[in-house]
Amino acid sequence: xxxxxxxxxxxxxxxxxxxxxxxxxxxxxxxxxxxxxxxxxxxxxxxxxxxxxxxxxxxxxxxxxxxxxxxxxxxxxxxxxxxxxxxxxxxxxxxxxxxxxxxxxxxxxxxxxxxxxxxxxxxxxxxxxxxxxxx
Numbered sequence: 001x002x003x004x005x006x007x008x009x010x011x012x013x014x015x016x017x018x019x020x021x022x023x024x025x026x027x028x029x030x031x032x033x034x035x036x037x038x039x040x041x042x043x044x045x046x047x048x049x050x051x052x053x054x055x056x057x058x059x060x061x062x063x064x065x066x067x068x069x070x071x072x073x074x075x076x077x078x079x080x081x082x083x084x085x086x087x088x089x090x091x092x093x094x095x096x097x098x099x100x101x102x103x104x105x106x107x108x109x110x111x112x113x114x115x116x117x118x119x120x121x122x123x124x125x126x127x128x129x130x131x132x133x134x135x
Contacts, residue, residue: 004051008081011058011068012122015041018055021121022046025098026083026128027091028053048083071123080117080125088114088130095128 012018016039022028028046036042040057047053058073059065071077085091092106095118104117104127115129 002050007052007054009054009056009068010124011056011065011070012041013058013070013072014122015044015055015057018121019044019046021098022053025095025100025120026126027085027094051083053081071125077119077123077125080127082127082129084132085115085128085130088116088128091128092116100126 019030019033019041023030023046026048028048030044031047031052032043032045033041034043036057040059042056044055045052046055058068058070088106092102095116096102100118100120102116102118103125104115106114106116108114109129109131111131113129113131115127115131117125117127120126
């Protein structure tokens with residue numbers, strides 16, 4: 001299996017809580033977590049199948065932090081992440097059980113596949129589905 005060559009990177013106000021939640025709700029696994037000062041996360045890598053998400057604690061003291069902000073600091077998300085999953089129904093059930101806010105119902109899509117959309121605990125938009133644009 002090859003690894004994805006595009007790796008999204010997000011900032012969270014409470015990165016330790018986000019890491020735990022993303023693992024519980026979406027099935028990510030911790031690959032690397034580098035602690036920062038004051039219970040923050042300097043850098044983390046979470047994996048799901050052949051994909052990866054990098055994240056860290058938001059801080060306004062650096063140039064990247066002034067550019068890349070959590071959605072609530074920008075008035076809402078400016079994009080979304082799509083993740084291919086083998087079983088959208090099972091994935092949806094786990095996300096709902098973890099408290100994900102469903103913003104697009106689980107349904108069969110007109111372009112193929114089955115999926116849903118939700119917000120994570122800090123308002124990032126995620127879409128999960130069985131539609132595989134590579135197929």
